[in-house]
Amino acid sequence: MIDSVGPVVPTSGTLRPVPLTAARLTGGFWGRRQAVNSTDTLAHCFAWMRREGWAGNFTASPTERRGREFADSEIYKLTEALCWDSVRNDHTAEIAELAGLARSAQAPDGYLSTAYGRPGQPPRYHDLNFGHELYCAGHLLQAAAAAARTGASPELVDVARRAADHICTEFADGGNPGVCGHPEIEPGLVELYRVTGEERYLDQARRFVERRGHRSLPEHEFGWAYFQDDVPVRKAEVFRGHAVRALYLAMGAVDVAVETGDGELLSAVQRQFDRTLSRRTYLTGGMGSRHLDESFGDDFVLPADRSYVETCAGVATVMLAHRLLLATGETRYGDIVERVLFNVIATAVADDGRSFFYANTLHQRTPTVIVPTDRPQLRFGGGPRAPWFEVSCCLPNVGRLLASLETYLVTENDAGAQVHQYADLDVTAGGLGLEMRTYYPDEGSVTITVTDPGPAGSSSPARELTLRVPAWAAGATLTENGSTRPVHPGQVRVARRFTPGETLRLDLPVRPRWTFPDPRIDAVRGCVAVEAGPLVMCAESVDLETPSADLDSLAVDTSVAPEDGAVKGWFIPSADRPWPYGSEFESGPRSPRVVPLIPYHRWARRGPTTMRVWLPTTPP
Amino acid sequence: MIDSVGPVVPTSGTLRPVPLTAARLTGGFWGRRQAVNSTDTLAHCFAWMRREGWAGNFTASPTERRGREFADSEIYKLTEALCWDSVRNDHTAEIAELAGLARSAQAPDGYLSTAYGRPGQPPRYHDLNFGHELYCAGHLLQAAAAAARTGASPELVDVARRAADHICTEFADGGNPGVCGHPEIEPGLVELYRVTGEERYLDQARRFVERRGHRSLPEHEFGWAYFQDDVPVRKAEVFRGHAVRALYLAMGAVDVAVETGDGELLSAVQRQFDRTLSRRTYLTGGMGSRHLDESFGDDFVLPADRSYVETCAGVATVMLAHRLLLATGETRYGDIVERVLFNVIATAVADDGRSFFYANTLHQRTPTVIVPTDRPQLRFGGGPRAPWFEVSCCLPNVGRLLASLETYLVTENDAGAQVHQYADLDVTAGGLGLEMRTYYPDEGSVTITVTDPGPAGSSSPARELTLRVPAWAAGATLTENGSTRPVHPGQVRVARRFTPGETLRLDLPVRPRWTFPDPRIDAVRGCVAVEAGPLVMCAESVDLETPSADLDSLAVDTSVAPEDGAVKGWFIPSADRPWPYGSEFESGPRSPRVVPLIPYHRWARRGPTTMRVWLPTTPP
CATH class of the missing domain: 1.50.10.10 (Glycosyltransferase)
Known part of the structure; x- marks a missing residue:
């Protein structure tokens, strides 16, 4: 076996x-x-x-x-x-x-x-x-x-x-x-x-x-x-x-x-x-x-x-x-x-x-x-x-x-090693010794040091090092031997003889981005999410100055790029009506508001809070 | 008791x-x-x-x-x-x-x-x-x-x-x-x-x-x-x-x-x-x-x-x-x-x-x-x-x-009768005999014939006939003694001595209307419903020329008033993508489409079908 x-x-x-x-x-x-x-x-x-x-x-x-x-x-x-x-x-x-x-x-x-x-x-x-x-x-x-x-x-x-x-x-x-x-x-x-x-x-x-x-x-x-x-x-x-x-x-x-x-x-x-x-x-x-x-x-x-x-x-x-x-x-x-x-x-x-x-x-x-x-x-x-x-x-x-x-995280085959996930990892795979270091996903830079390039000598075979480039990572680059080149979502394969101690650097663009849903997903129509690298972001009411219910009265402005940790939007109060359906809904006066965001995986770690991943874009 | x-x-x-x-x-x-x-x-x-x-x-x-x-x-x-x-x-x-x-x-x-x-x-x-x-x-x-x-x-x-x-x-x-x-x-x-x-x-x-x-x-x-x-x-x-x-x-x-x-x-x-x-x-x-x-x-x-x-x-x-x-x-x-x-x-x-x-x-x-x-x-x-x-x-x-x-449908008190719901009904209430006839809710006209006005004679007390005017019925009218006057949502009270056989007519505007939801109802954001009188309307796929799934690819045009039995809109096909979230969604070419509507209570009576009450308004 x-x-x-x-x-x-x-x-x-x-x-x-x-x-x-x-x-x-x-x-x-x-x-x-x-x-x-x-x-x-x-x-x-x-x-x-x-x-x-x-x-x-x-x-x-x-x-x-x-x-x-x-x-x-x-x-x-x-x-x-x-x-x-x-x-x-x-x-x-x-x-x-x-x-x-x-x-x-x-x-x-x-x-x-x-x-x-x-x-x-x-x-x-x-x-x-x-x-x-x-x-x-x-x-x-x-x-x-x-x-x-x-x-x-x-x-x-x-x-x-x-x-x-x-x-x-x-x-x-x-x-x-x-x-x-x-x-x-x-x-x-x-x-x-x-x-x-x-x-x-x-x-x-x-x-x-x-x-x-x-x-x-x-x-x-x-x-x-x-x-x-x-x-x-x-x-x-x-x-x-x-x-x-x-x-x-x-x-x-x-x-x-x-x-x-x-x-x-x-x-x-x-x-x-x-x-x-x-x-x-x-x-x-x-x-x-x-x-x-x-x-x-x-x-x-x-x-x-x-x-x-x-x-x-x-x-x-x-x-x-x-x-x-x-x-x-x-x-x-x-x-x-x-x-x-x-x-x-x-x-x-x-x-x-x-x-x-x-x-x-x-x-x-x-x-x-x-x-x-x-x-x-x-x-x-x-x-x-x-x-x-x-x-x-x-x-x-x-x-x-x-x-x-x-x-x-990493697999191997006869040709070499495939890195699928980025983490602080020491690994021997596909005949290569690798030392991967990164602050990913908070930062997008991943360095991979080849600690063991495999058998030395001119007759030793080239090794392949394959790196997954995430589907969202348009604009990623790979730096090796001092030169940087664009790499495209899918994977990048480096096939050659590696030098002991040499370092490759993959840079993935983890700046926040707007993400829109398929229009057939009724539940989030008219909403947008923010992602940053592999992270889905969310808004938590504990980060708002106003009471928690206000998360349901926020709308975001997708004409402005999301920033690290926040998006721009408005607070638009809605008053209760005896019957919540009608020929029109007047909304209250809108006031500009910065909506702080955190990675979704961090939510519910700071006391009672409400939370949303999908943020309305269309003010009422 | x-x-x-x-x-x-x-x-x-x-x-x-x-x-x-x-x-x-x-x-x-x-x-x-x-x-x-x-x-x-x-x-x-x-x-x-x-x-x-x-x-x-x-x-x-x-x-x-x-x-x-x-x-x-x-x-x-x-x-x-x-x-x-x-x-x-x-x-x-x-x-x-x-x-x-x-x-x-x-x-x-x-x-x-x-x-x-x-x-x-x-x-x-x-x-x-x-x-x-x-x-x-x-x-x-x-x-x-x-x-x-x-x-x-x-x-x-x-x-x-x-x-x-x-x-x-x-x-x-x-x-x-x-x-x-x-x-x-x-x-x-x-x-x-x-x-x-x-x-x-x-x-x-x-x-x-x-x-x-x-x-x-x-x-x-x-x-x-x-x-x-x-x-x-x-x-x-x-x-x-x-x-x-x-x-x-x-x-x-x-x-x-x-x-x-x-x-x-x-x-x-x-x-x-x-x-x-x-x-x-x-x-x-x-x-x-x-x-x-x-x-x-x-x-x-x-x-x-x-x-x-x-x-x-x-x-x-x-x-x-x-x-x-x-x-x-x-x-x-x-x-x-x-x-x-x-x-x-x-x-x-x-x-x-x-x-x-x-x-x-x-x-x-x-x-x-x-x-x-x-x-x-x-x-x-x-x-x-x-x-x-x-x-x-x-x-x-x-x-x-x-x-x-x-x-x-009808209640009474010492002063008279209150009609809350409109139907073909013969009733004695509050000292009045009434014969109510109507094609409601398909039509908005309700006639009420006073078959028994109560005790006759100049010393007999006036009677009150109170009719509910539904909250949606802006533009309703009441016709009595040959004259028509507007009545407002809430109720209209007619207090007098009635003549045997006299008829009052309440006209409620049951033409279709757009109904929008409270913006806090996430599930139907960006959607509109059609109501006609008291009836919620819906679209059923059995009424479409195209396959049933197309109900999810329709958007309606709220700039045009809904008509009896239909609204105007577009068919906007959505193709599957490997991942249904992204930086943008291109929609296919939109084609004008009439979307037939029926009363919601009639749905699922004509063979297998899909159905929606809430219709998207915002084309993808």
């Missing part, structure tokens, strides 16, 4: 992931966040999982089990995160404990769930819609892949193999013909196949992918689309239904496609992702607009207020786009990874790593509130950052992403 | 309801709908309630009960509707059967629920949040008030008294201190007080109203506002939480205020209703924008696509506004009654009275679908008109409204 230290190690594809052991975030925007993740978030998660009984479920009596039906999966997400982080920090004891918990609850035939199948519990697989057994198993398998690749826990790999063997037997052709209401087993099986070489797991993943879309799950209020059981994966045109479910399924389909050489299946997912980006994605890269069923809305239904944008959907978008990037090498996948990282992932988690948004609205109408920290929030589908929610998938999910973040 | 035949007969107030026995719809817009309700809808409801087991629950064994926890209430709503309709049609057998069902399930101490308290069922009142026992009882009491006033079923009155006595004992001060998660017992108790004179019922209603708002219900994901248990009724500023719950509670609060002379409580509800109309109501008069919890959104969050607008909330808005109209005589309450009747109630029900919308969106993005008619729809919170839903409160609720519709 070809394998490496990191999530997603396909046996084929255009690009290869760089092992976590060959890359190190040294600081900067992401280095700080990864450090907080290591030192605080993972421990915070473990503490809450103990406190809420989710860890204890593995050893508790069957009738004393606590939490929702998918609570086991949080344990596995945390385990996966700890395994990835073990390349930097010692988590031997925690990982051993967690692997031991998993083993202790595993049935003799390999079945593993704390919620079903034991005396006093509902039977196994009696509720495929919402039982989440295979979903949990999928996360177990991904955790085991992390354990295998990092060497952190042979025990967990063994538990996962036995669980996967059970699933392959139970859900074989001629056996249980079902699929799980929540996809995740599919990428889990492929990842376990990748680390074990067991073809049976890949076969079963393919089987689950193909089975879905035939309405085999019971009818439900949310419709079959909720579970992606409405249309087969190969035939669907767009992502639909529950956003995390849709994205996890797509991840599994890409994994199956790549491992089986199934170009049709890969194209199907690409087509769906393209259309989803074109019609069903927020400016932040966030996906899923509906609170009711945490799902994608119809095309162009992207309300800013009450936008759902579950943090987990952001994690899944990064994971899916990364898979497509590895498979195809197309830089546009790097663009969406960047957008989601800076505007969903960085937004979701508090600076101390100990509270988080479950949903990420683009417009907060009523001031955010401070939540009690002594109990989990019941209202998980929205609201302020909270230490824990009744459903707390998002924080451990971000945990495993940040713990393996280097994977998403 | 002062009593009358009809729902809501307060013992004090500015205006008095006209008995159903003194009014008759003879045809026209509402006469046809009431007739279909009588002949088809009520039977259709009863058939589905039998089929789904909701009727059978009253005699089934406790463990065989079917349907949701509030299914009993549908039986009571149907019973109430049949009682009101019994003033026109014979429903003796059905009412006797339904009253017998209720009696058969009543416990010796008066408790009545098919879902709780019997062997094999959960205990009584163990889940006040969602048990709905008092909610169901409230509907029983309202049905009993209908039975009492129409004389349709003394048996049902007896059952209701015993149920109410049980509740007064159980929830007395010093007893169970709770309130029900779903208000409705409050107006039910007051109505039963009105027909029985039993003060205890009024006291208990007042107690329930005062108890709410102190967070006595268990914490829930949706928050205490969902149950209106966040803020006491007297202190709240606006309706919030679950829309039907909020409106039913307000109905009960008005009833208590009127019967106890509590001006502060009445003012509190008026204040909340005013602010709700000003900030949280759709153009159609519909209330409740959120699917997740069927609730009011924040101020000005009124998305057109996926607007929820539960039909039951429309019914409740009419019932609440009617109560406030009776209490205060203010014509603005007649305005909202009219708006909701023509744009929510008339929209919800199919022409044959046998299918209905549960939710009433103002923007349908994907073509409506035909639903199977052989089983209830699981997805009750939206979608196309369906014969029945898993939760089917709306159709029997509309049934009881239409069966008592005359109540909402």
Whole structure:
């Protein structure tokens, strides 16, 4: 097997992931966040999982089990995160404990769930819609892949193999013909196949992918689309239904496609992702607009207020786009990874790593509130950052992403290295040693020092260093050997022999710019947003002199270029009328106003506030 | 007791309801709908309630009960509707059967629920949040008030008294201190007080109203506002939480205020209703924008696509506004009654009275679908008109409204009659016999013939005939005695001795007009609607030559007055882009286009279609 230290190690594809052991975030925007993740978030998660009984479920009596039906999966997400982080920090004891918990609850035939199948519990697989057994198993398998690749826990790999063997037997052709209401087993099986070489797991993943879309799950209020059981994966045109479910399924389909050489299946997912980006994605890269069923809305239904944008959907978008990037090498996948990282992932988690948004609205109408920290929030589908929610998938999910973040930044192939994301990173990739330093995204300059140009000598091959130029970065330049030249959105490739210690500098124009929406997005018609480099900006009421409600009485002047940290506009008060519809609306006297802006990911960090990303341009 | 035949007969107030026995719809817009309700809808409801087991629950064994926890209430709503309709049609057998069902399930101490308290069922009142026992009882009491006033079923009155006595004992001060998660017992108790004179019922209603708002219900994901248990009724500023719950509670609060002379409580509800109309109501008069919890959104969050607008909330808005109209005589309450009747109630029900919308969106993005008619729809919170839903409160609720519709059209006081709504109606009110004829709302002319001017002779007092002039009706005229004069929005009062057979004619300008939204309603910024008289208009894709998606590529020209049945505009095609946000959007070549319009209440009656009420004005 070809394998490496990191999530997603396909046996084929255009690009290869760089092992976590060959890359190190040294600081900067992401280095700080990864450090907080290591030192605080993972421990915070473990503490809450103990406190809420989710860890204890593995050893508790069957009738004393606590939490929702998918609570086991949080344990596995945390385990996966700890395994990835073990390349930097010692988590031997925690990982051993967690692997031991998993083993202790595993049935003799390999079945593993704390919620079903034991005396006093509902039977196994009696509720495929919402039982989440295979979903949990999928996360177990991904955790085991992390354990295998990092060497952190042979025990967990063994538990996962036995669980996967059970699933392959139970859900074989001629056996249980079902699929799980929540996809995740599919990428889990492929990842376990990748680390074990067991073809049976890949076969079963393919089987689950193909089975879905035939309405085999019971009818439900949310419709079959909720579970992606409405249309087969190969035939669907767009992502639909529950956003995390849709994205996890797509991840599994890409994994199956790549491992089986199934170009049709890969194209199907690409087509769906393209259309989803074109019609069903927020400016932040966030996906899923509906609170009711945490799902994608119809095309162009992207309300800013009450936008759902579950943090987990952001994690899944990064994971899916990364898979497509590895498979195809197309830089546009790097663009969406960047957008989601800076505007969903960085937004979701508090600076101390100990509270988080479950949903990420683009417009907060009523001031955010401070939540009690002594109990989990019941209202998980929205609201302020909270230490824990009744459903707390998002924080451990971000945990495993940040713990393996280097994977998403740089790739390699036989020709050289590809830098997709800009960060303070030391990395060895494609035969090159690189030291990248930047204040990105606050500043647009990125220097890359070639610390190791590869084998020396006149017969050594030229190396390629490929840099992604973001789609928004018109006017970017590359400086090498003292000369500066324009580079265009897409990518720039430097192919030559490098000199030890030489430096290249990419300058990306991160000055603020106006961004207008597709006219078919009704929710933000007549509005404009400001972006600065990869950052979506927003206005917060805490920065206004006048009361918070005034955010709804501001209009901006797009004839003046936005400046760093502010745009020009007007304050136009609106008085209530008995009936808010009529033949005309007189507005009050407009007064000029400077509207301060901050990066969206910084919002809700300075006390109660309202917030808008989309700013009206047309005065009433 | 002062009593009358009809729902809501307060013992004090500015205006008095006209008995159903003194009014008759003879045809026209509402006469046809009431007739279909009588002949088809009520039977259709009863058939589905039998089929789904909701009727059978009253005699089934406790463990065989079917349907949701509030299914009993549908039986009571149907019973109430049949009682009101019994003033026109014979429903003796059905009412006797339904009253017998209720009696058969009543416990010796008066408790009545098919879902709780019997062997094999959960205990009584163990889940006040969602048990709905008092909610169901409230509907029983309202049905009993209908039975009492129409004389349709003394048996049902007896059952209701015993149920109410049980509740007064159980929830007395010093007893169970709770309130029900779903208000409705409050107006039910007051109505039963009105027909029985039993003060205890009024006291208990007042107690329930005062108890709410102190967070006595268990914490829930949706928050205490969902149950209106966040803020006491007297202190709240606006309706919030679950829309039907909020409106039913307000109905009960008005009833208590009127019967106890509590001006502060009445003012509190008026204040909340005013602010709700000003900030949280759709153009159609519909209330409740959120699917997740069927609730009011924040101020000005009124998305057109996926607007929820539960039909039951429309019914409740009419019932609440009617109560406030009776209490205060203010014509603005007649305005909202009219708006909701023509744009929510008339929209919800199919022409044959046998299918209905549960939710009433103002923007349908994907073509409506035909639903199977052989089983209830699981997805009750939206979608196309369906014969029945898993939760089917709306159709029997509309049934009881239409069966008592005359109540909402004309009132009386010692001085004369007040006509609030225009319809083909024969009525005796305020000492006057009136025959109203009109093609309203398709045409704006209403003739009222005085068939009985009251006592003759020079000593007989003058009579007042008061006509509501809708708020939108600038330019209205009144013609009497051959002369025509302008009348202004609000009301016009004619106070004199009338001549037998004389005719007055009110002419309301129903030509189409542009209607613009409050600039703070983000969802419809840059859009305009067309209204014609009381009717909200809409565009349907079935009326376009081009494919349905084109509704999203139309913009209208507000510099040209809207015409009957159409507005002028442009077709401006938008091509998909890989990313739907950018520095500018080029639109395709615009071509002039006539956009046909129909009344919103007629939409989705001609096969699969998309639809919009709000039409973009600003070409991309």
